[in-house]
Amino acid sequence: MKSRIKIIAGPCSAESREQVLETAKALAKTGIYAFRAGLWKPRTRPGMFEGVGSKGLQWLSDVKKETGLKVCCEVATPEHLHQALEAGVDILWIGARTTADPFAVQALADAVKNLDKTPEALLIKNPVNPDVELWAGALERFLNAGIRQIILVHRGFSSYGNQIYRNIPLWHIPIEMKRRFPDIQMLCDPSHMGGKPQLIAPISQQALDLMYDGLMIECHINPDQALSDKAQQITPIQLEKILSHLKVRENSQNQQSLESFRSQIDSLDESLLQIISKRMDVSRQIGDFKQRNNMPVLQSKRYSEIVENRSDLAESLGLDRDFAKSLMEIIHKESVKVQLKQRNEDSNPK
Numbered sequence: 132m133k134s135r136i137k138i139i140a141g142p143c144s145a146e147s148r149e150q151v152l153e154t155a156k157a158l159a160k161t162g163i164y165a166f167r168a169g170l171w172k173p174r175t176r177p178g179m180f181e182g183v184g185s186k187g188l189q190w191l192s193d194v195k196k197e198t199g200l201k202v203c204c205e206v207a208t209p210e211h212l213h214q215a216l217e218a219g220v221d222i223l224w225i226g227a228r229t230t231a232d233p234f235a236v237q238a239l240a241d242a243v244k245n246l247d248k249t250p251e252a253l254l255i256k257n258p259v260n261p262d263v264e265l266w267a268g269a270l271e272r273f274l275n276a277g278i279r280q281i282i283l284v285h286r287g288f289s290s291y292g293n294q295i296y297r298n299i300p301l302w303h304i305p306i307e308m309k310r311r312f313p314d315i316q317m318l319c320d321p322s323h324m325g326g327k328p329q330l331i332a333p334i335s336q337q338a339l340d341l342m343y344d345g346l347m348i349e350c351h352i353n354p355d356q357a358l359s360d361k362a363q364q365i366t367p368i369q370l371e372k373i374l375s376h377l378k379v380r381e382n383s384q385n386q387q388s389l390e391s392f393r394s395q396i397d398s399l400d401e402s403l404l405q406i407i408s409k410r411m412d413v414s415r416q417i418g419d420f421k422q423r424n425n426m427p428v429l430q431s432k433r434y435s436e437i438v439e440n441r442s443d444l445a446e447s448l449g450l451d452r453d454f455a456k457s458l459m460e461i462i463h464k465e466s467v468k469v470q471l472k473q474r475n476e477d478s479n480p481k
């Protein structure tokens with residue numbers, strides 16, 4: 132792995148001194164940039180493992196001593212932040228749930244403002260919801276507090292009923308952040324995005340093709356026994372194998388820009404198709420509803436409204452009106468086809 136790429140790896144949660152030290156020692160051989168472990172875990176549902184808390188700070192300090200690795204953990208309150216910096220934690224990260232809460236972010240930015248000792252880097256994960264302004268807002272709050280060593284982490288966005296990813300990438304959102312803040316580094320967290328070991332390599336490669344600056348990957352010495360995010364953690368050996376196969380683009384400036392543009396197009400096309408597929412799902416539900424209520428598939432008034440209204444919207448977005456019209460017609464035609472097929476299958480069951 133080329134040195135331009137920062138790899139942060141370690142367990143979702145610190146669970147015991149042995150688990151932390153063993154994982155860190157195995158990872159140190161891989162030449163990672165920093166070791167991660169969550170101490171205070173924001174769990175979506177009560178009753179899940181909420182982390183060992185400040186007890187784990189000593190384990191992180193032991194990792195530093197015994198392996199020489201930089202260490203990092205999540206902070207969600209000013210108290211976490213003070214305790215972590217006091218214990219010598221080098222890098223802090225703001226979790227996706229915290230980024231979505233401007234009060235929490237402001238409290239953290241205020242806490243960091245007057246410190247003598249600032250973290251070596253502050254990582255800001257994207258908010259759980261796909262809101263570029265919230266992510267930008269969190270970044271600006273820390274910039275206003277005088278913090279310069281900020282790195283963004285794209286970990287995907289919550290969505291309902293998505294089957295491929297645990298958190299859908301929506302690549303256009305980090306691309307927009309990169310456009311607005313070109314000098315800020317961007318990492319990808321394929322573990323929380325994919326939610327499964329087999330997606331870590333392809334997502335990581337996609338991120339590197341988009342010229343991301345690094346990866347944050349969850350690694351556990353014994354993933355089957357993990358107390359949180361068990362389904363997505365990999366062993367240090369698996370990590371080493373994945374890293375050895377990743378291709379880092381280091382071409383000439385021109386080729387690099389071209390590849391980066393192409394990867395942006397690939398990723399945007401992926402988002403586009405995912406959105407169309409979601410639209411088709413809704414269209415199927417409408418089909419179902421119309422059938423149950425004995426309504427016709429095609430409702431021409433609604434159709435004309437869609438085409439007109441979307442053409443106006445497209446125009447306001449700088450797109451050609453006729454192009455938008457044709458696009459909506461193709462999509463609508465497919466929706467009608469899907470609904471007719473569905474009706475046909477329901478009235479002629481096999």
Ligand code: PEP
Pocket residue numbers: 143144169173225226227228256286323
């Ligand atoms: C984590 O990194 O373990 C974590 C809780 O991440 P996120 O905030 O991205 O859900």
Ligand code: MN
Pocket residue numbers: 143144323349359360
């Ligand atoms: Mn996790």
